[in-house]
Amino acid sequence: xxxxxxxxxxxxxxxxxxxxxxxxxxxxxxxxxxxxxxxxxxxxxxxxxxxxxxxxxxxxxxxxxxxxxxxxxxxxxxxxxxxxxxxxxxxxxxxxxxxxxxxxxxxxxxxxxxxxxxxxxxxxxxxxxxxxxxxxxxxxxxxxxxxxxxxxxxxxxxxxxxxxxxxxxxxxxxxxxxxxxxxxxxxxxxxxxxxxxxxxxxxxxxxxxxxxxxxxxxxxxxxxxxxxxxxxxxxxxxxxxxxxxxxxxxxxxxxxxxxxxxxxxxxxxxxxxxxxxxxxxxxxxxxxxxxxxxxxxxxxxxxxxxxxxxxxxxxxxxxxxxxxxxxxxxxxxxxxxxxxxxxxxxxxxxxxxxxxxxxxxxxxxxxxxxxxx
Numbered sequence: 603x604x605x606x607x608x609x610x611x612x613x614x615x616x617x618x619x620x621x622x623x624x625x626x627x628x629x630x631x632x633x634x635x636x637x638x639x640x641x642x643x644x645x646x647x648x649x650x651x652x653x654x655x656x657x658x659x660x661x662x663x664x665x666x667x668x669x670x671x672x673x674x675x676x677x678x679x680x681x682x683x684x685x686x687x688x689x690x691x692x693x694x695x696x697x698x699x700x701x702x703x704x705x706x707x708x709x710x711x712x713x714x715x716x717x718x719x720x721x722x723x724x725x726x727x728x729x730x731x732x733x734x735x736x737x738x739x740x741x742x743x744x745x746x747x748x749x750x751x752x753x754x755x756x757x758x759x760x761x762x763x764x765x766x767x768x769x770x771x772x773x774x775x776x777x778x779x780x781x782x783x784x785x786x787x788x789x790x791x792x793x794x795x796x797x798x799x800x801x802x803x804x805x806x807x808x809x810x811x812x813x814x815x816x817x818x819x820x821x822x823x824x825x826x827x828x829x830x831x832x833x834x835x836x837x838x839x840x841x842x843x844x845x846x847x848x849x850x851x852x853x854x855x856x857x858x859x860x861x862x863x864x865x866x867x868x869x870x871x872x873x874x875x876x877x878x879x880x881x882x883x884x885x886x887x888x889x890x891x892x893x894x895x896x897x898x899x900x901x902x903x904x905x906x907x908x909x910x911x912x913x914x915x916x917x918x919x920x921x922x923x924x925x926x927x928x929x930x931x932x933x934x935x936x937x938x939x940x941x942x943x944x945x946x947x948x949x950x951x952x953x954x955x956x957x958x959x960x961x962x963x964x965x966x967x968x969x970x971x972x973x974x975x
Contacts, residue, residue, distance in 0.1 A: 707740025739774030762911030780864030
């Protein structure tokens, strides 16, 4: 048999036979597939381990939620707060409660501040209140809401109330401070406090010139021209400006009435208040000189004064407490939802909404929309 003849028992038409025969020992040999029994066993083991791990994770997470609901139901409830020790005698029963108002006041239902007020209303061991304010103000309605409920708490519980101003207590922050009433020496400011800014603003931004440059026109259809009085796409008419000025003036009158209710010096001297109610901000020393605050001092001095005003309190048998907000699963879900839903369009719409502010900035819609902790 020649080297070119196909081997016996093979199809002569199969070219691979000729190639393998011609190559001889150099031809590739067919190797059987390796035994995969070991690798498949390992794969099955890993799969079972993953299933077991998943079951255990579900069990532990379920147990965590069950025990949380059993021993701490507030973990699943929004708006719960914890009492924390601040100073003085930690073992005392009688308390001076510190209510914190921090950040822009933008939340109409009071949020964390309202929760603190509700907590104090229920706690009969609270004998005096210090309102700690570190805020540039906020919306007219939110500021008035907090002022109303702080005043109501003071009157209903007949509790002495003292204000301690932090780095800033301006505009709506100053408005809220008037809840102390007309007791003497009840508004304290730190040496570096910025306060004042008594006034109202309704922001408006005119982008009509920019839109004209880009050949963009507002073709909105409204039920009445005044429906678009604060539109950023057109210049405000004099008639619209007059209406908005009346709106601002009414809120401004309310602001000054509240200041008169909380400041003896201005109660019967509106002219003296008008000289200060220009939106101007003041240092603590200047504010004290003009009668906007009573004393310069830190929160410790305000706590001491609150104890003095309470008839049945002794400093050695009193503790000062403050409150922190618990973060529930509901709160976490809401924060995540808000962060997902917030968009540039929301901000643009917010800029066009007619709102009056007790705030020492002309960009209030860009501020955070809740009372910060």
